[in-house]
Amino acid sequence: MQVERLDDVRNRIPRDTRAGMKTDVLFFASDSIREHVRKDKALEQAMNVACLPGIVGPSLAMPDIHQGYGFPIGGVAATDWRHGVVSPGGVGYDINCGVRLLRTNLEAAEVRTKLRELVEQIFRDVPCGVGGKGHFDITAKQLNQVLEHGAAWMVEQGYGVESDILRCEERGCLREAGPDDVSPRAKERGRPQIGTLGSGNHFLEIQFVEKIEAADAARDFGIHEGQCVVLVHSGSRGLGHQVCTDFLAQMGAAMKKYGITLPDRQLACVPVQSPEGQSYLRAMRAAANFAWSNRQAIGHFLRGSFERVFGKRARLDLVYDVCHNIAKREKHQWQGREVDVLVHRKGATRAFPPHHPEIPAEYRASGQPVLIPGSMGTASWVLAGCQGAMEESFGSVCHGAGRLMSRNAAKAGRDARQVQRELEERGILVRSETRDGIVEEVPEAYKDVDEVVDVVHRAGLARKVARLRPLGVIKG
Amino acid sequence: MPCFEILEHTADTGFRAWGSTLEELFIHAAEALIEVALDPSAASAWAPRQIAASGSGPEELLVNWLNEVLYLLDGERFVPARFEVVWFEESEVGPAIEVQSEPPNEPPSPVKTGELWGRPPGLQPDLEVRPRAPLSTAGVARDQPSSILKSTVIGQLLGESRDDAKHPPRIVVKAATFHQLRIGEHNGRWEAEVYLDV
Numbered sequence: 001m002q003v004e005r006l007d008d009v010r011n012r013i014p015r016d017t018r019a020g021m022k023t024d025v026l027f028f029a030s031d032s033i034r035e036h037v038r039k040d041k042a043l044e045q046a047m048n049v050a051c052l053p054g055i056v057g058p059s060l061a062m063p064d065i066h067q068g069y070g071f072p073i074g075g076v077a078a079t080d081w082r083h084g085v086v087s088p089g090g091v092g093y094d095i096n097c098g099v100r101l102l103r104t105n106l107e108a109a110e111v112r113t114k115l116r117e118l119v120e121q122i123f124r125d126v127p128c129g130v131g132g133k134g135h136f137d138i139t140a141k142q143l144n145q146v147l148e149h150g151a152a153w154m155v156e157q158g159y160g161v162e163s164d165i166l167r168c169e170e171r172g173c174l175r176e177a178g179p180d181d182v183s184p185r186a187k188e189r190g191r192p193q194i195g196t197l198g199s200g201n202h203f204l205e206i207q208f209v210e211k212i213e214a215a216d217a218a219r220d221f222g223i224h225e226g227q228c229v230v231l232v233h234s235g236s237r238g239l240g241h242q243v244c245t246d247f248l249a250q251m252g253a254a255m256k257k258y259g260i261t262l263p264d265r266q267l268a269c270v271p272v273q274s275p276e277g278q279s280y281l282r283a284m285r286a287a288a289n290f291a292w293s294n295r296q297a298i299g300h301f302l303r304g305s306f307e308r309v310f311g312k313r314a315r316l317d318l319v320y321d322v323c324h325n326i327a328k329r330e331k332h333q334w335q336g337r338e339v340d341v342l343v344h345r346k347g348a349t350r351a352f353p354p355h356h357p358e359i360p361a362e363y364r365a366s367g368q369p370v371l372i373p374g375s376m377g378t379a380s381w382v383l384a385g386c387q388g389a390m391e392e393s394f395g396s397v398c399h400g401a402g403r404l405m406s407r408n409a410a411k412a413g414r415d416a417r418q419v420q421r422e423l424e425e426r427g428i429l430v431r432s433e434t435r436d437g438i439v440e441e442v443p444e445a446y447k448d449v450d451e452v453v454d455v456v457h458r459a460g461l462a463r464k465v466a467r468l469r470p471l472g473v474i475k476g
Numbered sequence: 477m478p479c480f481e482i483l484e485h486t487a488d489t490g491f492r493a494w495g496s497t498l499e500e501l502f503i504h505a506a507e508a509l510i511e512v513a514l515d516p517s518a519a520s521a522w523a524p525r526q527i528a529a530s531g532s533g534p535e536e537l538l539v540n541w542l543n544e545v546l547y548l549l550d551g552e553r554f555v556p557a558r559f560e561v562v563w564f565e566e567s568e569v570g571p572a573i574e575v576q577s578e579p580p581n582e583p584p585s586p587v588k589t590g591e592l593w594g595r596p597p598g599l600q601p602d603l604e605v606r607p608r609a610p611l612s613t614a615g616v617a618r619d620q621p622s623s624i625l626k627s628t629v630i631g632q633l634l635g636e637s638r639d640d641a642k643h644p645p646r647i648v649v650k651a652a653t654f655h656q657l658r659i660g661e662h663n664g665r666w667e668a669e670v671y672l673d674v
């Protein structure tokens with residue numbers, strides 16, 4: 001496969017590389033990341049995405065790209081709202097998997113003195129729900145309200161404060177959600193899981209701000225060096241998984257109906273304007289709202305945990321909440337004209353630049369906060385969206401470190417207790433529901449998050465604001 | 477001969493399953509999926525259940541079947557301990573789109589599995605699959621083109637309600653996918669490879 005190096009952070013696979021490609025692949029990567037990524041099928045998948053009917057601009061690959069299902073993880077594709085397609089695979093099974101960052105009024109030094117107690121308290125208060133159940137017992141009617149109103153429903157029930165809503169992407173709710181488009185079984189699978197963290201790569205980290213890289217944005221985001229913050233990585237749980245499964249099952253027949261053929265069944269898509277496409281989008285929005293109410297509930301439980309350990313004075317404020325598996329209708333400027341597109345972000349984060357109306361007023365001068373979780377025990381980043389993202393990537397950047405190693409390879413020759421001990425020696429406490437949860441997510445299984453972030457920073461898609469380091473990890 | 481083995485892939489987990497018949501393959505694939513999600517060794521064959529899935533062609537049928545098993549685990553919170561019997565039926569002819577003539581570029585049968593969905597060379601499975609075979613085993617619809625056939629797989633099983641203490645959970649499986657999916661018959665033995673998004 002021919003990958004043209006354009007500059008030190010940009011690479012291109014031209015559209016004439018393979019028949020069926022309607023556009024180029026633009027791949028943001030340093031030389032070392034590019035050579036790593038070439039080892040799996042991620043770039044081939046990005047080329048398949050370039051075959052989607054109605055794709056606008058290039059098929060985009062972020063530096064954290066790795067092989068996924070149909071779409072690569074770390075891929076972005078904008079399709080024409082009128083004449084393009086929507087692909088459930090371009091959103092993924094974990095609809096609105098995302099990240100929420102809360103800042104505390106505590107310093108890391110103080111938190112360290114009660115770290116073990118805090119980790120245990122959070123582990124009790126925030127259910128991982130590997131087997132299923134959380135703290136909520138909501139009725140079918142309440143679930144429909146969750147699907148329609150997202151994070152706001154939780155706040156109305158007393159789980160959080162009004163300002164939480166203002167600091168979520170889309171204010172924690174996608175309008176025009178369709179609870180009726182979500183199958184009864186998706187609701188049944190998800191209902192007991194509301195307010196649970198989930199397993200796999202989902203986690204919750206108590207962190208401290210290690211280094212501020214942009215003082216202006218850090219001030220706006222309310223973070224300073226040495227401060228304790230908490231990062232939550234979770235999604236729509238079984239409800240979102242089932243929505244994706246249900247729609248993919250219908251897509252085979254629907255694609256024949258619309259005469260669409262694609263190189264990969266998992267990439268299945270239908271016209272945005274078709275009844276199937278519109279129904280999927282309504283169901284996807286409902287699942288996204290479920291995920292926001294989920295992270296809202298977890299954020300609320302966290303406030304309780306901190307109060308129990310540090311007393312009433314402990315305060316947690318939301319910095320921001322982003323989703324990184326989603327398809328959204330947005331207006332962009334592309335090659336000098338305004339385009340109305342459906343931006344699929346599969347393992348990619350929205351990164352709107354300063355002064356964009358979608359950003360909360362308090363952050364508008366700095367740009368949208370972008371939260372990039374690293375692998376367990378390494379570092380995470382807070383970035384701010386830049387104008388470059390609007391010009392090159394439909395307002396999108398990477399979403400994480402990007403997996404390098406399979407779960408089994410990560411497990412091979414590693415013992416959960418040993419990994420735990422090694423992390424503890426570095427001052428990081430880990431508490432996991434399952435042993436596999438620890439070894440599968442060892443830092444070596446992922447790309448270096450610093451290198452990933454460096455690429456998007458140098459490419460001008462987003463700028464570095466702060467590097468966060470973990471103190472304690474809670475996972476499923 | 478083993479019934480299944482667990483496979484791996486950078487971001488996810490999968491399995492390879494075998495069976496002397498297609499019915500047996502479907503049972504072993506279901507068992508592999510359950511094994512990935514939890515430890516079913518203590519499950520009692522107590523309460524009967526019946527599950528069914530439909531699809532056009534063996535690939536779709538297998539994926540939909542596995543997602544049905546997954547729903548049983550996660551949605552109904554029920555752990556199968558033993559599959560009693562699995563069989564295939566031709567389902568009712570669906571709406572107009574199901575009986576349209578084949579698209580002109582549809583490959584003739586028998587085909588390699590991947591070609592059903594136009595997969596590019598290089599991702600081709602090396603097993604040959606005849607989409608009619610599973611249906612002829614069930615004794616139905618031999619002479620229809622494979623692309624419009626729709627069949628149903630039905631399974632009867634015994635198991636019990638899910639209890640995390642008794643059936644320790646392992647990994648949350650999001651879904652069975654079409655990614656690098658293979659199903660075929662080789663020297664009288666059925667084999668399938670499935671990747672799960674976890």
